[in-house]
Amino acid sequence: MSIGQPIHLRRLNARAICQRLLAHGPASRADLAKVLGLSAVTTGKVVDDLLAQGILQIAPADKEAPRKTNELGRPGQQVFLARTPPRFITLQLGVRHTRLAALPAAGPLAGEGWLIQFPTPADGPAWLKALQAHADNLQVTDPIALMLSVPGVVDEPAGRVLLSPNLHWLEAADLPRMLQEVTWGTPSPPAPGRQNAASPAPPVHLVQEIRALALGQLAAEPAEGDFLLVDFGQGMGGAVVAGGRLMAGPLPLSGELGHTPVLGNHRKCGCGATGCIETLAARPGLLASFAQAHPQQERSWPRLVEWVQVNGVEPWLRQTLEQVGVVVVGALNVVGVRRVIVTGALAELGSQVLEVLSQTVKRSAMWGRFGAVECVSAPRRRALGLATAALDRVVAPE
Amino acid sequence: MSIGQPIHLRRLNARAICQRLLAHGPASRADLAKVLGLSAVTTGKVVDDLLAQGILQIAPADKEAPRKTNELGRPGQQVFLARTPPRFITLQLGVRHTRLAALPAAGPLAGEGWLIQFPTPADGPAWLKALQAHADNLQVTDPIALMLSVPGVVDEPAGRVLLSPNLHWLEAADLPRMLQEVTWGTPSPPAPGRQNAASPAPPVHLVQEIRALALGQLAAEPAEGDFLLVDFGQGMGGAVVAGGRLMAGPLPLSGELGHTPVLGNHRKCGCGATGCIETLAARPGLLASFAQAHPQQERSWPRLVEWVQVNGVEPWLRQTLEQVGVVVVGALNVVGVRRVIVTGALAELGSQVLEVLSQTVKRSAMWGRFGAVECVSAPRRRALGLATAALDRVVAPE
DNA sequence: CATTACTTAATAAACTTAATTAAATAATTT
DNA sequence: AAATTATTTAATTAAGTTTATTAAGTAATG
Incomplete structure (x- = not known):
């Protein structure tokens, strides 16, 4: 209930250790202590706790693997997050x-x-x-x-x-x-004296x-704890991670970057409103724009991807990307992150598309002069x- | 340096106590313990610490003030955040x-x-x-x-x-x-044995x-810990508070909602970019638009305020408010808060303006159906x- | 190769801080 | 005086720290 009780310290430290292991792979107790700024003793105790709970495991010593040259002293046991059962x-x-x-x-x-x-x-x-x-x-x-x-x-x-x-x-x-x-x-095996229950x-x-997606991206590259993740699928979402924390209040509604209205856009959105950016930039919207520009082409996602690879960023796509850029910059400005990570449909369209988006964002984001905004693509890590x-x-x- | 040391507990609890007192005024140790979920003993110790540091003070017992009826037992000493020196x-x-x-x-x-x-x-x-x-x-x-x-x-x-x-x-x-x-x-009074130093x-x-401004607003109404604060002055800023915490990464750049680009806006912004919303919605921008619409009127802020009071929300102003609404909704969607608090110039223009803005936001924010978005004005609490x-x-x- | 010195890892023991619960004391009202 | 609530004191517990010891390696040397 309350916040400041001793057990919270242990939880904090246990969590820090697990996140470090999740992020950087196996490490010895000594490594963990150094990195996290805890004492070796405490680190050892927490690790022992986690071993006893089956959350961590000790890696078998590998006599074959040569140690790095100039590594002296007793080698540490590598521990890692248990993967079974x-x-x-x-x-x-x-x-x-x-x-x-x-x-x-x-x-x-x-x-x-x-x-x-x-x-x-x-x-x-x-x-x-x-x-x-x-x-x-x-x-x-x-x-x-x-x-x-x-x-x-x-x-x-x-x-x-x-x-x-x-x-x-x-x-x-x-x-x-x-x-x-x-x-x-x-079902669990039948225990003596009780019913064989599922x-x-x-x-x-x-x-x-x-x-x-945002948590996955954060776990994949925990050193990069500041970014705006924008995902394009059947819809469009956006989440902000700053200081290694996913930003969201206790309210249920967040990440709905796709439903930012775009002035002058009159497409009906599934959410009931009109003009949401996702009616332009998510998969169905892109297909619709593609069909409008090229009525004679097959209206399918693979065809669109292929078309863009061959013909580059045509005006109809460029316009959409610029609108996406505006929405992205709005989010960037409020929370102050520098990296935009694009996943899903727009990422599948290839590097040319990403480059145009990146240019738009760099041009519009106010602090171009303090250090360029980065715009990169990444796989989905749901x-x-x-x-x-x-x-x-x-x-x-x- | 590291995070999970015992002293952090004390800091956490001391801070919780101070924030509670800042928010809700004087309270007894027992009240604090109950509200914060700490034990009476811990609460007492932390309060004693803070008293010794001069951060808290004990309110003099007021024999005159009648206790609430049905209040039995030893009355608690009220403590409060010290105001002197x-x-x-x-x-x-x-x-x-x-x-x-x-x-x-x-x-x-x-x-x-x-x-x-x-x-x-x-x-x-x-x-x-x-x-x-x-x-x-x-x-x-x-x-x-x-x-x-x-x-x-x-x-x-x-x-x-x-x-x-x-x-x-x-x-x-x-x-x-x-x-x-x-x-x-x-200067401090001259201490015996040392120089009279400033x-x-x-x-x-x-x-x-x-x-x-956001921290001030939060402190003023700590129970309302989820909002987007939008301030209009010579520029325009926006900050998000969610779950009682001001959202911002470790990066220096945040709160710059005013530099969100608006498609179709070609005004030059002081930041070097073109089309920032603040060129329309901050004080100078509003004055410029006013002068454009009514060249014969005196171009001053008091005149503009007066004009709006009399003539209501004219098209030029309505258009600006709709553009502000779009920018605000974008921010709302990403982080998931429901209250928009407006301070500064736009708040000074009166309730009609706020109402139009509120309508725009309610219309555009995607979750109108789950509970109306609130749009209120507040004084600056820098x-x-x-x-x-x-x-x-x-x-x-x- | 065996021995010794050195280095680093992990653990043990003693101590510190800050929480807890239980019991005692204090200040009011009934 | 009894009841009730607030605060303090004393003892206990949890989880951290430092210091000292033991463990397990490499490097140097006869």
């Missing part, structure tokens, strides 16, 4: 696909791949049914929590989807309750997709983001 | 006026008034000279710090003004060093004006903001 279920609910995986306590590292993926059905009951069919195959027992990323506007504490223009059934759905009904993973339903935590959110549940539960 | 110097450097005051450890409460005010001279040396002339009259000895609010873009940690379109000399000035040369307040120059802390910033220096010094 899986303790979390992550569920990415997307407009086109649903992805499902059991994750170790501290999330997947790169290249782990997804266990299960299926096309998202068009309504809730069908989705739940498909999910149940696949859930049985999960390699998980006694999951700690289920982390669910959802596109649209999400009231995370309440577990409600407030607005989902592309998956309307979500708005009426009580996702946490629905998901309680799913049986996750293989794993109890884990608590469900909703995460707004754009927030998951999974890593969910894992990071999950980590908090393990290490720093309320 | 002054320990801080606050300095508001404005385009038009400079204001100077000595504040008690925990800032002024309402209606305290300013001790000294003078028109800001046109260059640094003149300003420093005027400042020195007035500084002698300050009722302060041994000031802890000098809190200085500055309009424009400020690198707070470095103590540099990066951009100040309206006071160009600031950009080259090393304010902290300049202010070291000023002798503050009356007070040593206190450390100087720069605060971006818009941040000071002084209280500086006081809050100062409080952090006393209670939670690094």
